[in-house]
Each structure stands twice: as C-alpha cells, then as structure tokens.
Amino acid sequence: xxxxxxxxxxxxxxxxxxxxxxxxxxxxxxxQMYSAFDFNCPCLPHYNLAYGLGIxxxxxxxxxxxxxxxxxxxxxxxxxxxxxxxxxxxxxxVLRYMFCSMAQRAMIAPAVWVSVTLLDGKCITCAFCTSVPxxxxxxxxxxxxxxxxxQRVLARIPxxxxxxxxxxxxxxxxxxxxxxxxxxxxWCFVLLMTTLAFLVRxxxxxxxxxxxLKSRYWSHYIDIERKLFDETCTEHARSFAKxxxxxxxxxxxxxxxxxxxxxxxxxxxxxxxxxxxxxxxTDQGTMNMALKSWHRCKPPLHLHPPAxxxxxxxxxxGQPPTxxxxxxxxxAAYYSWV
Amino acid sequence: xxxxxxxxxxxxxxxxxxxxxxxxxxxxxxVKMYTSFDxxxxxLPQYNVAYGLGIxxxxxxxxxxCGLILNRxxxxxxxxxxxxxxxxxxxxxxxxxxxxSIMQRAMVAPVVWIIVTLLDGKCLICAFSGSVDPERFVGFANVSTVQVQQLLAKVPCKDDELxxxxxxxxxxxxxxxxxxxxxxWSILLILIIAAFLARWLRPCFNQATLLQARHWSNYIDxxxxxxxxxxxxxxxxxxxxxxxxxxxxxxxxxxxHSFSLPREGEEAEGEEDLLRGITDxxxxxxxLKTWYYEKPPLxxx
Numbered sequence: 001x002x003x004x005x006x007x008x009x010x011x012x013x014x015x016x017x018x019x020x021x022x023x024x025x026x027x028x029x030x031x032q033m034y035s036a037f038d039f040n041c042p043c044l045p046h047y048n049l050a051y052g053l054g055i056x057x058x059x060x061x062x063x064x065x066x067x068x069x070x071x072x073x074x075x076x077x078x079x080x081x082x083x084x085x086x087x088x089x090x091x092x093x094v095l096r097y098m099f100c101s102m103a104q105r106a107m108i109a110p111a112v113w114v115s116v117t118l119l120d121g122k123c124i125t126c127a128f129c130t131s132v133p134x135x136x137x138x139x140x141x142x143x144x145x146x147x148x149x150x151q152r153v154l155a156r157i158p159x160x161x162x163x164x165x166x167x168x169x170x171x172x173x174x175x176x177x178x179x180x181x182x183x184x185x186x187w188c189f190v191l192l193m194t195t196l197a198f199l200v201r202x203x204x205x206x207x208x209x210x211x212x213l214k215s216r217y218w219s220h221y222i223d224i225e226r227k228l229f230d231e232t233c234t235e236h237a238r239s240f241a242k243x244x245x246x247x248x249x250x251x252x253x254x255x256x257x258x259x260x261x262x263x264x265x266x267x268x269x270x271x272x273x274x275x276x277x278x279x280x281x282t283d284q285g286t287m288n289m290a291l292k293s294w295h296r297c298k299p300p301l302h303l304h305p306p307a308x309x310x311x312x313x314x315x316x317x318g319q320p321p322t323x324x325x326x327x328x329x330x331x332a333a334y335y336s337w338v
Numbered sequence: 339x340x341x342x343x344x345x346x347x348x349x350x351x352x353x354x355x356x357x358x359x360x361x362x363x364x365x366x367x368x369v370k371m372y373t374s375f376d377x378x379x380x381x382l383p384q385y386n387v388a389y390g391l392g393i394x395x396x397x398x399x400x401x402x403x404c405g406l407i408l409n410r411x412x413x414x415x416x417x418x419x420x421x422x423x424x425x426x427x428x429x430x431x432x433x434x435x436x437x438x439s440i441m442q443r444a445m446v447a448p449v450v451w452i453i454v455t456l457l458d459g460k461c462l463i464c465a466f467s468g469s470v471d472p473e474r475f476v477g478f479a480n481v482s483t484v485q486v487q488q489l490l491a492k493v494p495c496k497d498d499e500l501x502x503x504x505x506x507x508x509x510x511x512x513x514x515x516x517x518x519x520x521x522x523w524s525i526l527l528i529l530i531i532a533a534f535l536a537r538w539l540r541p542c543f544n545q546a547t548l549l550q551a552r553h554w555s556n557y558i559d560x561x562x563x564x565x566x567x568x569x570x571x572x573x574x575x576x577x578x579x580x581x582x583x584x585x586x587x588x589x590x591x592x593x594x595h596s597f598s599l600p601r602e603g604e605e606a607e608g609e610e611d612l613l614r615g616i617t618d619x620x621x622x623x624x625x626l627k628t629w630y631y632e633k634p635p636l637x638x639x
Contacts, residue, residue, distance in 0.1 A: 079630075086632030119375065137382075172498060173381075180380035180389055187396045194403045201407055205416040217569055224570075225577035229629065232581055239612040240622075301619030 019105055022070055026109040030063055034116050041126035041158040045151045048158075052127025056117050060110030067106025073098060073223065080222055094222070097215035104200075111193050118186030121179035122158070128178060129157040137177060138169025240303065246279075248299045252290045253280030353411075353559055357443055360408050364447040368401050372454050379464035379494040383487050386494070390465025394455050398448030405444030411555075412440050414562055432558070435551035449529065456522030459515035460494070467493040470510055477506025579638040587634070588625050589615035 042051055068074050077098045080090070117123050130151050134140050145153070145168070153165035157174050165171075204212060257280070281287055380389055406412050415436040418428070455461045472478035472486045481489060492498045493510045501507045540548065592615060616622055 083633065084631045087635040088633045121376070121378075170499070172495070176378055176380050176495065177382065177385075179378050180382075180385055183378070184389065184392060187392065187400075191396055191400050194400045194407070198403045198407055201413065202416055205413060206420045209417060209420070217573060220570065221573040221577060224574050225580065228574070228577045229581055232585070233626075235612055236614065236616065236622075240617070243613065243617075301622075303613070303617035 019071065019073075023067070023105045023108050026063065026067060026070070027112045030059075030109045030113045031116055033059070034113060034120070039122050039126075041122070043156045043159040043162065045130060045148075045155045048129060048155055049127050052123045052125075056114065056123045056127070060113045063109040063113060064106050067109055068102065071102050071105065073102060076223055076226060077102065079226075091215075091218060093211060093215050094218045097212070098219050101219075111189075115186055115190050115193075118182050118189060121182040124182035124185070125175060125178040126158045128181075129174065130154045132157070132169065132174045132177060134169050137173050139167060240301075243303050244299060244301070247304060248294070249279040249281065249290065251299070252286075252293060256280075256286055256289070353556065357409055357411060361405065361443040361446050364401060364405055364408070365450045368397070368447045368451045369454055371397070372451060372458075377460050377464075379460070381492045381495040381498065383468055383491045386468055386491055387465050390461045390463075394452065394461045394465070398451050401447040401451060402444050405447055406440065409440055409443060411436060411559060414559055415440060417562075418558055429551075429554060431547060431551045432554045435548070436555045436558075439555075453522050453526050456518050456525065459518040462518035462521075463511055463514045464494045466514055467491065467510060470513065475506045475509050477504055478510075576636075576638060580634055580636070583638060584629070584634045585614045585616070585625075588621075588628065592616070592621055592624075 037055075039055065042048060077095065080098070081095055083090075132138075132154060134150070134154070150168065153163075153168055154174075156163045156165065157171060157178075160171055163171050281290055375393075377393065379386060415433060418436070419433050421428070468487060468490045470490065472481065472490065478486050478489060489500065490510070492501050493507050495501060496507075616625055
C-alpha cells in the first residue's frame with residue numbers, strides 16, 4: 001500500500017510535469033517539422049499568397065488539434081461535461097479550469113511554428129512579394145510593363161533563378177525588405193505571446209487564488225477517482241475471471257465423473273497441492289474435452305456460490321448433500337438448471 | 339516515512355539549485371537563439387535603426403519575461419504578497435528578498451543576449467551605419483547628402499552590388515564593430531565588478547536580517563509544496579473511500595432487488611472479498627451504468 005501511495009504521489013505531482021514534457025516535445029517537433037519541410041514558393045501571382053499564408057496558418061491549426069488529441073485529460077473533461085447530474089452536482093469552474101489548462105498547453109506548439117516561420121522569413125517573402133513598394137525601393141518608371149506584367153515579375157522574387165526584374169527592383173533589396181518586415185512581425189508576435197503568458201500567470205494570484213485552489217483540487221480529484229475506479233474494476237474483473245474459471249473446471253470435472261459412471265478416486269490424504277491444482281482432470285482425453293468445451297461453450301458470466309466439499313466422494317449433479325440446511329437445498333436445485 | 343523525509347530534504351536543498359539550473363539553461367538558450375537567428379539588416383535608411391535596436395532590445399525583454407514565468411518562486415512570492423493577512427502577519431523583508439532573488443536570476447539571460455549581440459557587432463553596425471560622419475571615410479567624403487545616406491545604409495550588406503569591393507565600407511564596418519565590442523566588454527566588466535562587490539560586501543550589512551529573510555522565504559516555498567502534496571494524498575484517500583462506498587451501496591441494492599441468498603460468513607474469504615458481492619454480467623453492467631449516470635455524492639461521512 002505504501003508503494004502504491006508513493007507511486008500515486010509521484011504521478012500526481014508529476015502529472016503536470018508529464019504534460020509539460022509532452023508540450024515541450026511537441027514544440028521541438030514543430031521546429032523540426034519546419035526545418036525538414038521543403039518550402040517551395042510557386043512564384044505565380046495569385047498562388048503565392050495562398051501558399052505562403054497556408055503554410056503559415058494551417059500547420060499551427062493541426063498542431064493545436066494534435067495537442068488536444070495527445071492530452072489524456074481530454075476524455076476526462078468530456079466525460080465530466082456530459083455526465084448526467086445524478087447525486088453529484090457539476091461545478092462549471094472545474095470544467096473551465098481543466099479546459100483552460102489543456103488549451104494553454106496545446107497553444108505552445110502552434111505558437112512556436114508561427115514564430116519560427118515568421119523569424120525565418122520565407123513564408124512572408126513568398127506571400128507578399130507582389131506588394132513590395134516598387135516606387136521607394138526600385139525603379140517605378142517602367143512604362144512598357146503593364147500592371148499584370150509587373151505583378152508576374154514581382155511574383156518571381158522568391159525564385160532567384162528565374163527572376164528577370166533586376167531593372168524593376170533588385171532581388172536582394174526586395175528580399176531584405178520583406179525579411180526585415182517578417183522578422184519584426186515574428187519578434188513582436190513572440191513578445192505578445194510572452195507578455196500574455198506572463199499576465200495570465202501573475203494576475204491569477206492577485207484575483208482568484210481561492211477559487212483557483214478549489215478548481216485545481218477537484219480537477220485532480222476527478223482524475224484520481226477515475227484511475228482508482230479503473231483499478232478497482234480491473235481487480236474485480238481479475239477475481240471474477242479466476243472464480244469463473246475455477247467453477248468451470250469444477251463443473252467439467254463433475255460432468256466427466258458423472259458421465260463415466262465410475263467412482264472417482266479418493267484423493268489420498270497426502271496428495272498435496274499439485275493434485276488439488278489438477279482440479280480433477282488427470283488424463284489427455286479429459287483435458288481435450290475441457291479445452292473443447294471452453295471454446296465451444298463458454299460458461300455464463302454468473303458465479304455460483306462455491307460447491308460444498310463432498311465427503312463421500314460423489315460430486316453428483318443435483319444431489320443435495322444430506323446435512324445441509326434448507327437454503328442449501330434451494331441452491332442445489334438452482335444448480336441443476338445450470 | 340523516512341523515504342518521504344529524504345525526498346523532501348532533496349527538494350529543500352535543491353530548490354535554489356533548480357532555479358539556478360533554469361537560469362543557466364535560459365542563458366544557454368539565449369546564446370543558441372542568437373546564433374541560429376538569421377540576422378539580415380534591411381540596408382534601407384529608415385529601417386536600419388529600428389531593426390538593429392529592435393533585435394538588440396526586444397529579445398531581452400522576452401527572455402526576462404520567460405525568466406519570470408519559468409521561475410516557480412515568482413508565483414509563491416505573488417501569493418504571499420497578495421494574501422489577506424489573516425492570522426499570519428506579512429513580513430515585507432521576506433517578500434523583498436524573494437523579489438530581488440527572482441529579478442537577479444531573471445536578468446541573467448537578457449544580459450547574456452545583449453553582451454553577445456554587442457560582442458558580435460552586427461546589430462550596432464546595422465543600426466548606426468547611417469550615423470557615422472562620412473567625412474572621415476574616403477569613399478563617402480565627397481558624395482551628396484541624400485546619396486551618402488543611401489550608401490551608408492548599405493554598409494552592413496556585404497553582398498550588395500554597390501558595396502561589393504568598397505574599401506570604405508570595410509572601414510566603416512570595422513569602426514562600428516570596434517565601438518560595439520568595446521561597449522560589450524565594458525558592460526561585462528562593470529557587471530562582473532558589481533556582482534563581485536555585492537557578494538563580498540553583503541555580509542557587512544544586515545547579515546542577521548538576510549538570514550531571517552532567506553529562512554522564511556525557503557519556509558514559504560516548502561510549505562506551499564507540502565500543502566500541494568497533502569492535498570494530493572487527501573484526494574486519493576477521498577476517492578478510495580468514495581469508490582468503496584459506491585461498491586457497498588451497489589452490493590446493498592443488489593441484495594435488496596434480487597432473490598439470491600445472502601452469503602454465509604464462511605464463504606466470504608479471499609477472492610469473494612474482492613468481488614464485493616458483484617458476481618454476474620448484469621450486475622457488473624448495472625454498476626458501470628450507475629457509475630456514469632449517477633455518480634455518488636462527494637460525501638464519505
């Protein structure tokens with residue numbers, strides 16, 4: 001029991017660390033994903049924006065959902081939210097606490113992706129290269145180029161090999177400009193996220209500490225209760241199975257003895273444990289019948305009260321031993337139906 | 339109990355070490371962030387200053403806030419500051435001590451970033467290349483004002499067509515880097531001297547008050563941890579009792595509703611105990627359904 005308690009406390013106090021660990025791993029995975037991803041700007045006027053913004057915004061959404069999926073507590077939250085009230089009231093502040101803590105952890109990997117993307121600069125360069133201010137950075141005086149043609153030229157800025165607009169605007173100048181904007185956005189985004197996290201963390205003790213302690217206690221309680229209930233059910237299932245199987249073997253041995261119509265050997269006084277464990281099945285044919293019966297006709301999920309020990313060697317079916325009281329006889333009759 | 343005490347003592351002695359460890363990790367992370375960050379100066383007259391100074395000062399703010407967020411003691415300090423006095427008076431010296439130790443640890447990573455930035459030099463070159471005096475450099479001396487601004491703004495970009503083989507560009511770059519590194523080393527020297535003096539001269543002032551403040555701040559931290567652990571232990575026992583009551587009440591209900599005979603005392607041993615009177619499929623299904631539809635009340639009296 002002591003070991004149980006220590007392990008429980010380890011998990012409890014470390015459940016937060018476990019969740020934080022998963023959160024950190026996902027953040028690292030998102031940086032790794034970004035560096036392994038082969039970014040390929042299409043360099044075509046309308047496709048650039050869609051591609052660039054898509055790469056900027058769709059993977060974070062996926063990572064956010066993944067953060068929820070990987071969190072074990074999501075099913076606990078759903079269960080607590082949907083259960084009928086019954087004899088136990090539901091506390092919305094506990095549900096809110098659970099949801100907020102899960103959402104905060106799930107937000108980290110998407111925020112890392114967006115920051116890394118913005119600080120790297122390729123996405124914004126690809127998405128907004130057609131909006132570069134040519135007047136200030138390059139030569140706007142290109143009368144023979146129509147607006148559409150200019151857009152097409154500018155769209156090729158991210159693809160240096162096919163860029164043919166050096167007279168319009170130098171490639172390096174445009175790329176540096178866009179990357180500068182992208183990195184500035186990236187750092188501002190990181191600053192904003194960090195400031196939000198700081199405010200959320202530091203304003204809480206100032207305003208709602210007591211409510212927070214209550215919600216935290218009851219959300220841990222729900223989690224522990226669910227785990228303990230699962231453990232108790234597992235223990236119960238194990239005992240159920242053990243008794244069921246024992247009763248099956250006893251039933252088999254009783255049937256076989258009755259079918260063969262010969263006196264069962266009296267177990268010698270000094271047979272020991274091994275003989276007991278054989279449960280009356282002592283030859284190949286019997287064992288084969290037992291196995292076949294287990295496959296073809298599994299016993300019902302209903303445990304009988306245990307059979308009485310038989311003094312005269314007969315474990316006859318439906319034969320009530322003579323020295324029982326009235327309730328026993330009823331039990332034996334019930335036996336015979338089964 | 340002994341093992342518990344050992345674990346607690348470990349936490350006690352290592353609370354400071356854990357915080358120092360986090361502080362060191364953040365400093366390393368700040369160096370790593372700087373080296374992996376792809377610094378690209380825009381080389382445009384108005385944007386250079388904003389970019390250069392932004393890269394020098396915004397990440398330190400972020401690192402400082404991270405240092406505060408990751409430090410557990412900052413929450414403890416805030417709670418101690420904002421709690422109602424109740425039966426326990428508040429000691430401002432303790433709160434001040436905690437605040438100063440948190441701030442000192444949080445300042446390490448930003449300072450590391452700023453110093454690394456200055457010693458590397460790229461930020462200052464980018465930010466102040468437009469502010470050097472063009473008369474001091476041969477290549478920029480006789481150029482018109484507007485053009486000289488454009489040219490100077492391009493100094494940080496080595497690969498620019500205009501600047502590729504410009505010796506004056508290298509001269510300006512060297513000049514600014516020299517200033518940047520001198521500034522970096524000076525700041526480092528001043529900070530180390532300040533830290534040295536603070537540590538050596540502290541015992542001369544108020545040592546007794548300091549020992550008290552440190553003791554009580556450790557105490558508050560420990561108390562918080564032990565309270566959380568006790569709550570965990572309590573909720574586990576509460577849940578255990580609640581589930582046992584639930585199984586008992588189910589057994590009772592089954593006995594009332596079914597006609598099966600009460601078990602005699604001699605049979606109830608070993609496995610029967612664990613079965614808790616639930617011995618067939620329907621009973622188990624009923625138990626599980628009741629657990630979902632009607633959870634027991636939170637009352638184990």
